[in-house]
Amino acid sequence: MLTYTPFGYADPFALMRRQMRGPGRIPAAVPAYPAINVWQGTDSAAVTAELPGVAPEDLDISVKNNVLTIAGERKAPDVGEDAGWLRRERAFGRFSRIVQLPFRVDRDRVEARFENGVLQIELHRPEEDKPRRIDIKAA
Amino acid sequence: MSTEMSQTARTPEKTGQSAAEQGETARGAAVFRPLADIREHKDGVTVTVEMPGVGPDDVEIELERRVLTIRGRGRRTAPEGYRRVYAEYEEGDYERTFTVSEDLDAAKVKASMKSGVLTLELPRAKEAKPRQIKVSAA
Numbered sequence: 716m717l718t719y720t721p722f723g724y725a726d727p728f729a730l731m732r733r734q735m736r737g738p739g740r741i742p743a744a745v746p747a748y749p750a751i752n753v754w755q756g757t758d759s760a761a762v763t764a765e766l767p768g769v770a771p772e773d774l775d776i777s778v779k780n781n782v783l784t785i786a787g788e789r790k791a792p793d794v795g796e797d798a799g800w801l802r803r804e805r806a807f808g809r810f811s812r813i814v815q816l817p818f819r820v821d822r823d824r825v826e827a828r829f830e831n832g833v834l835q836i837e838l839h840r841p842e843e844d845k846p847r848r849i850d851i852k853a854a
Numbered sequence: 855m856s857t858e859m860s861q862t863a864r865t866p867e868k869t870g871q872s873a874a875e876q877g878e879t880a881r882g883a884a885v886f887r888p889l890a891d892i893r894e895h896k897d898g899v900t901v902t903v904e905m906p907g908v909g910p911d912d913v914e915i916e917l918e919r920r921v922l923t924i925r926g927r928g929r930r931t932a933p934e935g936y937r938r939v940y941a942e943y944e945e946g947d948y949e950r951t952f953t954v955s956e957d958l959d960a961a962k963v964k965a966s967m968k969s970g971v972l973t974l975e976l977p978r979a980k981e982a983k984p985r986q987i988k989v990s991a992a
Contacts, residue, residue: 750943754936761933765906765943767970792902795895802892805904832906832970833931 748810749785749834759839760816767832768805776827776836778820783838786811819844883928884946898958898977905948906970907931913967915974917960922952924972 754761764785766774774787791807821841828835891902901922905913908926916923926948932938959979966973 746942751940752938752943753940754933755939756933756936759936761936763931763933765970767904767906769969771969794893798893798895798900800892801894801899802890804889805891805902829969831909831929832904835931835933837933 747812749812751785751812751814753814758845759837760818762814762836762838764812764834765832766829766834769832771829774829774834776825776834778822778825778838781816781819783814783816783820783836784811785814785834785836884944886944886946886948887950888924888926888948890950890952892952898975899954901952901972901974901976903948903950903972903974904970905972907945908948908967908970908972910967913965913972915963915965915972917954917958917963917976920953920956922954922974922976923949924951924974925949926972 749764749766752763754763762783762785766787766789769787769789773790774785776786777784786809788809789807816838818840820838824839824841826837889904893900893902901924903924903926905926905928907928907930909929912927912929914923914925916925928945928947930945954976957978958976962977962979964975964977
């Protein structure tokens, strides 16, 4: 997978942005779940997702190379036999979402936090993958 | 048993793909209509409302006469030193109003918030049990 080209590393997110809004991207009829926001930092990225009502132990987050997988299950609450539904808008079940990042992720430096139903995953670029500044020696 | 008030029905639903442009608060946040489940059982009514990004201290619940109003202030999750490059959902506040039946006991409403989901227990009032009125002959 292409992570950066010699001339394109200054903005590792350019490829991602192009893929996401470029022509030929057919909008899915059913929006992928969970909905995500992607944030860019210096040599790192953050992915946030809204997962209200999901227990942290039912979340399964994994990272391999430049692919982040957010999977899990939204368990339906226990409803008594005598209960009747007046309104039912929330959905439950298993979900899985794959996010392709513009760089290889340092496996040991992935931090995930889950607060008020919002998941935040911080992913860093490995030290050896960072573009190295080359000094020009004076002749 | 519970119907929705018409004025809030226009507030956009939080589906993740459409940003709210119609409702806005004074602090400039979009207002979403949160998804809700309502169950009725023999002891009362249970309302569950999805408000991701809202903490237990940021919820306001009001039950006045028959009108139940739920408001939630969403917290910004912007990680420090990051800028957003791709967005599928918007952050904002939540508001939804329901008209509930009269026989619910407003003093005994229990609310709990966990992982962005608010659960409201509205028990049925004891006095609300049907009362028979005898008609005396004149």
